[in-house]
Amino acid sequence: MAVPMMGRGQTPPPHTAAPNHAAVTDSSDDDVKNDLDSCRVHRVTGLPGSHQFASDFIETIASDPDPGANDPDVIWGLTADLSNQVPSRDRAMYISKSTNGGETWTQVARVDSRYFDAEIGEGLRNGLIVSPGGTYFVITTQRGAFQVVPQPGSSETLVKAIVGPRVPYLPPKLSVTKKAGDPVRANVVGMTADGRHLIIGYGYFDLDPKIFTYHQDKDGSWIEDGPIPSPPTEMDLLSMQFDDPEKTDPGFLYMGTGDQVYLLNLHTMKWSRIYGVGPDSAIHGMSVVGGLHLAACWGIYNPSGPGTVRRVTNARFLLHRTTDETGSNIRAYSIDVDPAKPTREVVTSLTGVYTSADGGETWRRVNDLPEEEFRSAHFNSDGTILVSGIAGTFLVNPFSDACTPHLKMRDK
Numbered sequence: 001m002a003v004p005m006m007g008r009g010q011t012p013p014p015h016t017a018a019p020n021h022a023a024v025t026d027s028s029d030d031d032v033k034n035d036l037d038s039c040r041v042h043r044v045t046g047l048p049g050s051h052q053f054a055s056d057f058i059e060t061i062a063s064d065p066d067p068g069a070n071d072p073d074v075i076w077g078l079t080a081d082l083s084n085q086v087p088s089r090d091r092a093m094y095i096s097k098s099t100n101g102g103e104t105w106t107q108v109a110r111v112d113s114r115y116f117d118a119e120i121g122e123g124l125r126n127g128l129i130v131s132p133g134g135t136y137f138v139i140t141t142q143r144g145a146f147q148v149v150p151q152p153g154s155s156e157t158l159v160k161a162i163v164g165p166r167v168p169y170l171p172p173k174l175s176v177t178k179k180a181g182d183p184v185r186a187n188v189v190g191m192t193a194d195g196r197h198l199i200i201g202y203g204y205f206d207l208d209p210k211i212f213t214y215h216q217d218k219d220g221s222w223i224e225d226g227p228i229p230s231p232p233t234e235m236d237l238l239s240m241q242f243d244d245p246e247k248t249d250p251g252f253l254y255m256g257t258g259d260q261v262y263l264l265n266l267h268t269m270k271w272s273r274i275y276g277v278g279p280d281s282a283i284h285g286m287s288v289v290g291g292l293h294l295a296a297c298w299g300i301y302n303p304s305g306p307g308t309v310r311r312v313t314n315a316r317f318l319l320h321r322t323t324d325e326t327g328s329n330i331r332a333y334s335i336d337v338d339p340a341k342p343t344r345e346v347v348t349s350l351t352g353v354y355t356s357a358d359g360g361e362t363w364r365r366v367n368d369l370p371e372e373e374f375r376s377a378h379f380n381s382d383g384t385i386l387v388s389g390i391a392g393t394f395l396v397n398p399f400s401d402a403c404t405p406h407l408k409m410r411d412k
Contacts, residue, residue: 032103035395036395036397039397039398039400039403040368041366041368041369041395041396042396043394044103044386044392044393044395046104047094047105048094048096048105048107049079049081049094050083052081052083054082054123055079055082056079056388056392056393057079058078058376058388059077059079059123059125059376059388060077060078060127060376061076061376061378061388062075062077062078062130062137063075064132064134065129065130065131065245065246066193066194073098073101073381074098074099075097075101075386076095076096076137077096077388077393078126079094079096080116080126081094082118089113091112092110092111093111093115093116094107094109094110095128095137095150097134101378101381101384101386101395103395108134108150111139114159115141115146115159117143120177120204121142122141124375125238126139126140126141127139127145127186127187127188128189129189129190129198131191131195132193136148136149136150137149138200138222140188141186142185143182143183144186145161145189146159146160147160147162147220149220162198162214164184164186164202164212164224165183165184165227166180166184167184168180169181173206173234184204186200187201187202188200188238188240190240190241190253192242193247196215196216196248197216198213198214199212199228201255203236205236207235208234209230209231209233209235209236209257210230211228211255212224212225212226212227213225213226228269229269231257231260232271232273233262235258235259235282236258237255237256238284239255239285239286240254241254241286241288245288251265252264253266254274254286256282256284256286256296257282257283258282259279260274260277260283261274261292262274272307274292274307275308276308276310276311277294278296281296281298282297283295283296284334285348286335287335287337289337289338289342290337290342291303292309293309293335293337294335295332295334295335296332297331298329298331299312299332300328300330300332300335300347302345302360312363314328314362315328316363317349317363318365330349330354331350333373333375334347336385337379340379343356343359344357344379345359346377346385347363348373348374348376349373349374350373351373352367352371352373352374353365353387355398364398366387370391372390372391373390374387374388374389374391375388375389375390376388376389383397384396385397
């Protein structure tokens with residue numbers, strides 16, 4: 001299920017004025033706390049690249065998989081500087097690191113245009129995984145999967161291809177934009193907490209999704225173990241999570257596809273289907289904090305029991321800005337749950353960002369963000385949230401006292 005998207009370099013529609021809050025700010029670092037404590041959105045700057053259209057959009061936010069990592073506010077982000085205003089030779093993907101929950105960023109790796117294809121949907125759904133300790137990364141692009149190793153004391157980046165499937169020479173089920181022998185697009189990627197095993201999903205509108213497992217060689221390279229059974233679907237693989245990401249030997253794998261959610265028993269290698277997901281539901285994002293939460297097209301699902309989810313039907317999300325139409329069938333892209341307070345959730349969508357403080361029973365829209373689609377979100381340890389989309393990257397604090405409605409007595 002797809003909707004038309006703006007291409008790289010296109011001019012976004014003009015933003016409408018924020019109805020209830022102060023305008024988006026672009027403050028110095030010293031003002032961040034004041035912005036967030038005052039219920040003002042803080043625009044994040046300092047990401048690498050040209051700052052042309054969508055280059056400040058963090059597609060994927062990743063954390064250290066090691067449960068013993070010292071600082072939960074150390075995160076990494078993947079951005080893609082692919083605007084047609086940037087010369088082809090200068091187009092690149094960047095991996096950046098933040099040690100303060102997304103307030104400031106430092107570039108750690110640059111991946112040049114040899115490793116992606118900006119002409120085929122690049123820059124909207126690429127994967128990023130961080131190794132324990134953040135010594136290297138795995139990214140997925142239209143040209144496959146790659147191990148990205150920053151070189152200490154140098155601006156150079158070592159990029160090594162991870163062996164994956166190729167477009168077959170037999171006639172494909174559908175017409176594809178690649179020729180026989182080209183790498184199949186890599187999409188979802190997951191790594192065990194000890195950094196020793198890797199799972200990568202492949203496929204791009206070819207009705208033939210594939211999943212491969214890998215183990216790490218002594219020199220740090222990834223060695224293919226081979227394919228594992230694909231879920232019972234022909235749809236693309238869109239999202240993936242282990243049932244317990246902190247386990248070095250997880251027992252199950254959740255897989256969100258273009259139509260459903262499936263559960264793989266990693267010991268028997270048998271698939272089952274998660275009960276409660278509606279038909280034709282593209283599962284763009286998921287979280288396993290406190291149970292399985294899903295961001296889907298068209299809806300949000302929260303856990304209701306073992307192997308089951310329940311669709312949120314009582315919410316009134318904004319569906320069409322021009323008509324003020326609301327409903328529960330939102331086109332959601334990501335969902336994150338606060339590990340410290342699992343009743344708090346955030347959802348990014350085609351029409352903005354929404355938060356819930358009561359486990360999804362009620363929702364509020366963050367109204368002072370730009371009128372644009374948002375695609376990624378991450379809870380920080382202090383309850384602030386990093387959100388990112390086509391219009392850029394922002395820090396918000398929707399659960400602060402300043403953002404809570406207060407009644408004020410009128411003077412007589």
